[in-house]
Amino acid sequence: MVMHTEGLTTTELIYEGFIPLLYNNIVYYVNIDEEYQSIEAKTNAYTHNPSSSRPLKIRNWNTLCQLYDLFIQNRKEKREQNHKESISSESKKRGNMYMDSILQWNVGVGCFFRCKYCVLSFQAQMKRQKHNCIKCYNYEPHFHPERLDRKLPKTSGDEFIWAFSSADISFMKKKWVNQVIEKIRENPEKTFFFQTKNPKCFEKYSFPNNLLLGITLETNKEDYYKKARISKAPLPHKRVKDFISIDHPHKCITIEPILQFDLDMMLKYCLQIHPERIYMGYDSKNSFLREPTYYEFQELKKGLEEALPKCKVKTKFIKKDFWEDQTTLTKFIGGNK
Numbered sequence: 001m002v003m004h005t006e007g008l009t010t011t012e013l014i015y016e017g018f019i020p021l022l023y024n025n026i027v028y029y030v031n032i033d034e035e036y037q038s039i040e041a042k043t044n045a046y047t048h049n050p051s052s053s054r055p056l057k058i059r060n061w062n063t064l065c066q067l068y069d070l071f072i073q074n075r076k077e078k079r080e081q082n083h084k085e086s087i088s089s090e091s092k093k094r095g096n097m098y099m100d101s102i103l104q105w106n107v108g109v110g111c112f113f114r115c116k117y118c119v120l121s122f123q124a125q126m127k128r129q130k131h132n133c134i135k136c137y138n139y140e141p142h143f144h145p146e147r148l149d150r151k152l153p154k155t156s157g158d159e160f161i162w163a164f165s166s167a168d169i170s171f172m173k174k175k176w177v178n179q180v181i182e183k184i185r186e187n188p189e190k191t192f193f194f195q196t197k198n199p200k201c202f203e204k205y206s207f208p209n210n211l212l213l214g215i216t217l218e219t220n221k222e223d224y225y226k227k228a229r230i231s232k233a234p235l236p237h238k239r240v241k242d243f244i245s246i247d248h249p250h251k252c253i254t255i256e257p258i259l260q261f262d263l264d265m266m267l268k269y270c271l272q273i274h275p276e277r278i279y280m281g282y283d284s285k286n287s288f289l290r291e292p293t294y295y296e297f298q299e300l301k302k303g304l305e306e307a308l309p310k311c312k313v314k315t316k317f318i319k320k321d322f323w324e325d326q327t328t329l330t331k332f333i334g335g336n337k
């Protein structure tokens with residue numbers, strides 16, 4: 001049975017039901033539709049050169065058949081097991097927080113963008129506040145002026161104090177934000193960080209230079225973003241457009257939780273913003289998002305490093321699905337090459 005894979009990109013292949021298997025540095029695309037008999041499915045196996053977007057001719061046929069059979073046998077239990085194992089100890093330690101954030105300064109809390117993945121992260125953390133602050137518990141935008149005078153730690157290198165870390169600043173009143181900006185001005189030797197999904201709101205303020213401004217940009221693909229109701233925030237293209245128009249020397253982009261993307265468009269967006277820093281990472285909370293493969297993630301990272309040589313590209317939470325893990329696959333086939 002011949003599938004029309006000619007000319008399809010990696011992402012399109014995956015949409016077509018092909019699963020990427022990395023073995024001996026070659027990515028094999030295998031159709032694993034369980035309705036097919038094994039032998040028919042084997043005829044749908046292609047090898048794919050990672051540097052090209054076009055499937056190549058079939059190679060290493062015996063290895064591939066063996067791999068495919070073992071893949072089917074082990075699929076369900078190994079997927080879960082490997083998902084857990086693939087979380088490196090470093091990633092575990094960092095969790096979904098920025099490794100450079102030395103203080104989450106929750107001087108204002110709350111947001112109504114209702115991002116799908118936020119329910120399990122920031123909003124879940126705020127549920128612990130039920131007996132302290134009901135507005136925190138409900139994630140209703142509000143201010144905690146008593147936290148303005150808390151002692152702020154020193155920062156060095158890339159470290160920062162993340163103000164409004166459990167909020168989107170666009171829901172904060174201008175007078176609240178200005179009070180925080182005033183504190184930031186009083187501490188010029190420290191670095192602070194503001195992040196939003198609505199950078200239009202940055203237009204209202206005059207920012208000091210010891211403040212890093214950031215946006216979240218999970219993807220450029222807006223069809224899926226809208227269909228899956230990822231967030232009520234302005235769409236990615238609007239965020240990019242509004243952020244470009246903000247005149248500030250220290251900008252940052254957070255590509256997390258990363259969603260499937262178009263490489264060229266993501267690179268274009270990031271180049272237009274001229275960030276000095278980019279953080280990239282997968283969803284750490286299993287929010288059932290449509291994520292890129294590990295290979296695509298690395299391809300974007302490499303593209304950003306090449307296109308923006310002065311920008312620091314830092315990775316946060318990384319995971320591989322089990323078919324992308326060479327060690328697991330070698331275990332499957334018992335070292336047979």
Ligand code: SF4
Pocket residue numbers: 110111112113114115117118122166167168197231233
């Ligand atoms: S914009 Fe930020 S704070 Fe608001 S719902 Fe989304 S992740 Fe949560």
